[in-house]
Amino acid sequence: MPVMVQIENVTKTYGDGFQALKGASLDIHEGEILALLGPNGAGKTTLISTICGITQASSGQIRVGGYDVVTEYRKTRSLIGLVPQEINLEPFERVLNTVKFSRGLFGKPRNDALLEQVLRQLSLWDKRNSRIMELSGGMKRRVLIAKALAHEPRVLFLDEPSAGVDVELRRDMWDIVAGLKQAGVTIILTTHYIEEAEAIADRVGVINKGEILLVEEKAALMTRLGQKELRIELQTPVEALPAALAGRGLALEQGGRVLVYTYDIKQERTGIATLIRDVTDAGLVLRDLQTKQNSLEDIFVGLVTEQEDAA
Amino acid sequence: MNWQAVRSIYVFEMARFFRTLLQSFVSPVISTSLYFVVFGAAIGSRINEVEGVSYGAFIVPGLIMLSVMTQAISNASFGIYFPKFIGTIYELLSAPVNFLEIVLGYVGAAATKAFFIGIVILGTSALFVDVSIQHPLAMLAFLVLTCLSFALFGFIIGIWAGNFEQLQLIPLLIVTPLVFLGGSFYSISMLPPVWQTISFFNPVVYLVSGFRWSFFGLADVPIGLSLLAITGFTAICLGIIWWIFKTGWRIRT
Structure with missing residues (x-):
């Protein structure tokens, strides 16, 4: 399978001197589901943020779909959907508007049918005219996923998608992830819930203290180290x-x-x-x-x- | 250019304005009416004319400028500060947009809101006094440029601000005093010579003067200088914003 995301020797040192990434290298293949496991503060979110353009790497190179994330950021970012860890949503906005906004922001033309499909898939269609602040925590997380899917990404990052999520949503999310994989979308999820990686990932990467310790086929990993x-x-x-x-x-x-x-x-x-x-x-x-x-x-x-x- | 993104940001920001339509429109109408009652009727009755223009009419350009400048700043600074505050800025930073598109969306929306408010105040003023506009095109150009440049300035404040207090700090401590002392309610020529000299260091003087010229043909400073001041201010703000996005200052970690 061709490489979709190529991370080469990426380091990140924050202004306060904290080194969040210490030369991380990783190839993520098109259409696979990669689970990035690591304890809190391991560098998972920093790595994702650097790929998506939220954070600038101190050194190293990242390519998405063959394009450089710094010099060809328009091309790489168009390919990427990000579901952040925190529930970052404008409280007074309505569900449908915020999803429409995401699609437009990524330069995609209006497509009401697609947005309806995404919202229905996430059981949000009935809530499309509700204000975000009227929704439950789980519903808000669904809105974040809808926003990321609204612009039809080829690579989807799910940063700790299961944090504070009920069983039903977790199962729905796994179904959606499986559906996206079938459509050829590359999915990277970070988690510290190991059962999540075990349940849906094709490969598992372990990151700790800014270093990628291991990346293996899940089954091979189980066999090799099990x-x-x-x-x-x-x-x-x-x-x-x-x-x-x-x-x-x-x-x-x-x-x-x-x-x-x-x-x-x-x-x-x-x-x-x-x-x-x-x-x-x-x-x-x-x-x-x-x-x-x-x-x-x-x-x-x-x-x-x-x-x-x-x- | 990602025009779709510019449009999305603009529409999203304007929606915020329309959500608070009552506050957006009623507030300037009430405050303008109060200014007319206080300055126009109570104080204005003791001042006959300023350089051949009735005092009530004379303060109209200054009143519009006062609101337009403060509204453009507060709309733009809040517009970009709020996503930072609630965390939705992640989406903007991970979207395929460049600084110009972000600025066009946010600043365009903030300038539009300020422009509408300026027009509302002009309309309200017309209910109290006779307002004649000698150079309507110049008036519109000055209004649009002021809306844009102060929205750009507000955008910088919004990016710089680390909390709500800082968001209010510059408008409150610098902009409002400069506007009040910038000849909004008086002609600079009415001041003692030393204060006239000091006033010429206040950039707002040039803006108010140019704007007033478009109404009555009266100006404290030459119109060319006013035009230079406003375009210079716009260019400086654009330069700072370009640098902010280039370095990621206060937005990218």
């Missing part, structure tokens, strides 16, 4: 591990009732079959078996902790 746990529940609890089972990294939990075996799923031989045979040979009686895969959260926390330890 570990599984085998939990063996015993019929009768044991006080200590039998000598025959020592040295395998087994842990005894829940008062000796559960044996926990951690293994790497990418390994050809996981050692499960041998382990179960040895457990039975050691005279232990199995009651139940359970396996549990590590979540992205475990991977993410692992990466961030690693970086902090290295620092």
Whole structure:
């Protein structure tokens, strides 16, 4: 897939000396959904703001659709839709007017049918003549999405779209994102809700302290770094591990009732079959078996902790 | 040029004006009427004529200038400060627009509002006194230029202001005194010589004088100088705004 957003060695140092980005590089492919994970203050919003033109990079280059975001800003910005993290809306304005304003601002001719479609898709059509201040928080967030979609972007940035959003809107949003992906729109979402990245992203990037620590296919990431746990529940609890089972990294939990075996799923031989045979040979009686895969959260926390330890 | 964007900003800003139509129109009508009652009837009755023009009519250009300047500044400064304050400026900064388009939209709308208010005051004045305009085209040109240049100035204040207090600071402490002392309600020639000299350092004197000339053919300073002053002021404001957008001062982090 062609590269839609190309970020090369971008740094950003704010006036107070705070370095928000320390040489970030990243290629985002056309039509993919990339989730950018990172704790608060990691540099996610700064990176997005720099791509969109709200913030100027201190060094490095960013290209969108092959165009430079500084010298060819008209072309790049026409391609980009941004849903900001904060609910930034003019309170006295009406929903339809504010969406129309966004379309016009991006130089697009009037298209009432498209705006109706966008508003209907976001369940806002009935509220089109309401003033923004009369809407609930979730509705306001829908308006922000409608504004970004009003000018038919080819790249959509969703900055923390799930912050303070109810389950219904989150699901609606995921549906919309899936629909946009089908239409070939490239979507970049920042989040610190790992389940969101797990649910909708094709690739996952991890950013912390202004550095992109990793970008991987979500599935590959899970496979590469994912570990599984085998939990063996015993019929009768044991006080200590039998000598025959020592040295395998087994842990005894829940008062000796559960044996926990951690293994790497990418390994050809996981050692499960041998382990179960040895457990039975050691005279232990199995009651139940359970396996549990590590979540992205475990991977993410692992990466961030690693970086902090290295620092 | 992204004319669509200019139009969108302009329409959006004008909508704000029409939302507060009552306040926008009724307020200048009432304040103008009050000025006529105080200056025209109460004080004006003691001043017969100023250089052959009745005092009531003499103050009309100054009154219009007073409102137009303050309204152009407050509309433009609020217009750009409000998006900064509520955060909607992100959209403007991430849109495919350049500084000229943003300025045309915001300043154009603020200048239009000020122009309407100027016309409303002129109409209200005509109810109280006989207003004759000797050079209607020059009058319109001066009015439009004043609306534009002060809207540009207001735009700069709106970008500079970090809070609502600062937004009011320059109009209150600098512009209003300059307008009042700029010959809005008197001719500079009525002042003692030393104050006349000081007045010539006040840029508003040149604007009011030129505007008054278009009404009565009377001027404190040559008309060419007035024209130079207003175009110079417009050019300075445009230059500052160009620099603001080039450097991102107070708008881009």
